[in-house]
Amino acid sequence: RKEVEQDPGPFNVPEGATVAFNCTYSNSASQSFFWYRQDCRKEPKLLMSVYSSGNEDGRFTAQLNRASQYISLLIRDSKLSDSATYLCVVIVNSGNTPLVFGKGTRLSVIA
Amino acid sequence: GAGVSQTPSNKVTEKGKYVELRCDPISGHTALYWYRQSLGQGPEFLIYFQGTGAADDSGLPNDRFFAVRPEGSVSTLKIQRTERGDSAVYLCASSDRGGGLTGELFFGEGSRLTVL
Numbered sequence: 001r002k003e004v005e006q007d008p009g010p011f012n013v014p015e016g017a018t019v020a021f022n023c024t025y026s027n028s029a030s031q032s033f034f035w036y037r038q039d040c041r042k043e044p045k046l047l048m049s050v051y052s053s054g055n056e057d058g059r060f061t062a063q064l065n066r067a068s069q070y071i072s073l074l075i076r077d078s079k080l081s082d083s084a085t086y087l088c089v090v091i092v093n094s095g096n097t098p099l100v101f102g103k104g105t106r107l108s109v110i111a
Numbered sequence: 112g113a114g115v116s117q118t119p120s121n122k123v124t125e126k127g128k129y130v131e132l133r134c135d136p137i138s139g140h141t142a143l144y145w146y147r148q149s150l151g152q153g154p155e156f157l158i159y160f161q162g163t164g165a166a167d168d169s170g171l172p173n174d175r176f177f178a179v180r181p182e183g184s185v186s187t188l189k190i191q192r193t194e195r196g197d198s199a200v201y202l203c204a205s206s207d208r209g210g211g212l213t214g215e216l217f218f219g220e221g222s223r224l225t226v227l
Contacts, residue, residue: 008151034214043202043218044154087153091214098144098167099216101153 003027004102006088012108017078021105023071023088032091033064035073038104039084047073047086078109113137115219117203123225124193132188132222136205143186144206144216145178147199154202160186193226200224 006023013019025033033050048055050062050071061074071088088102116135124130136143142161146154156170160180171177175193180186190197200223204216 004153032214043220044216045218046215049214089214098156098159098170099214100156101146103151103153 002102003100004088004090006102006105008103008105010106010108012110013078014110015078015080017109018074018076019078019107020075021073021086021088021107023073023102025069025071025088025090025100027090027092028069030069030090030092033062033071034089034091034099035060035062035071036087036089036101037084038087044087044101075107078107080109080111083107083109115203115205115217117201117219117222119222120220121223121225123227125227126193126195128193128226130190130193130224132190132201132203132224134186134188134203134205134219136184136186136203137217138184140205140207140217141183142206143180144204145186145188146202146204148202148221149199157188157201190224193224195226198224198226 004025035047036044037047038044048057048062050064052064054063059076063072085104085106087104090100118133144159145157148154158168158178159166163183175191178188200221202218202221204218206216
């Protein structure tokens, strides 16, 4: 079983739609969680951290369910510029140990 | 430069050849990571340096792969006897000491390796 699993998509949504991505992780000792964004043929970049209490950054909301080992990302009012691959990322232990990436979920926002 | 720099950006080689990929991290970043990414996949961890030493090399697929960071700055990933399955984008990332907590790695644009 992969350490981090995501639905690869693609998710094709119209502008203005709300879309949610899910991610599950296998190691219950995982401590830190993040969403990265990767544009086509570009490098991944940190989008946001995921906190136990849930957190919001503008149109983006991230949530963590430790009991179910599940992370989500919600994007409201989708823009064309949101089209990218969204990577779920987990750190098992703190202290500069490697980040473990999921395969990513591809989003296409259509005019 | 301000960001992570990787060279070459593209490398085409023949099966069996030796390849070196270079990464110049952000100045002052003590942690350096190598990942590789195949089409349709997420980045796969290879090796991580803290300073000059390899803190974790558990992701290196076999002994054909080796990486060094002799002065704690620039790193070189070396691949011997390349195979077609080595074709991928090799990504380098760096972070400061807090990167493991903030989760923020700064990636270079990658070196695209094609083994014919």
